[in-house]
Amino acid sequence: MARRSALGRAAGAAALTAIAVAAVALAVLAIQHGRPPASAATARPVPTFEIESPSPTPTPTPTPSAPTADRFLSVGAAAAWRATSGACDGTSPVIEWSGDDGLTWTDVTPEGIGAVRSLTSFGGVNATAVVDAASACDTVALSSFTSGAYWQTYDNLFAAASYLTADPGQVVVAGDAIAAPCSTPRNLRVDGTIALLCEDVAYARSGTEWNQLATGVVALAVDPAGVVTAARTDACAGIELTRYDGQAGGTPACLTVADPAAPLAIDLDQGEVVAWSGDEVARLSR
Incomplete structure (x- = not known):
């Protein structure tokens, strides 16, 4: 009987190890290729957490204490994530999680971070963020498999990540540093397509070249099919959204929001544009 119990414990430990390896592999795929299929949502590791956030307390949608240089929004199969970049x-940056399509948000900011450089939802309720540690501003990749309750650093994810760097005129895409089309790029988005903003000019990368798409852009989102830009124009009382497949722009659509001048981030979710404008989350089919 004792021998059978020992064998049972060994089998259980092997199964937990296999789950942990599978979950990290999912996160690497998310960093390199955007969001995986929703069927991956059940894979979770048994982590040794290195960075722990306070116990999440669901609250109504909060108002950021101050405008920040960039916003991040990533909508997954079972959850939405958003962040302010901070410095x-x-x-200070804020990372939040929502399980009810953006009606309420939970502050799940890891303790000890000073800035957010990228945020990617993957595998259901999981997410990976590239952040700067507050103490020395060292850049690391963190992942959470617990809806943001706990975060752990992963060196292999960082090696394959895409994010804005502290070096002028440079971004990192899938682990490789490349020159940006300006000295102060922002709003870098990578999901099959690579795009960013320089001031209010949107660029998409094709091969080794950056191609200008549009001016007057305040935010953008990408998927493997192309880029969607968000602009504030006289022709639209809200936010004007335009899809670019290659360098050709489609017919603009107008998304109504309470305050078109508010800080903005957008993402694409199965054909819909999701906009985080001020305190509001709105959707528009494209």
């Missing part, structure tokens, strides 16, 4: 020597 190590300035405003």
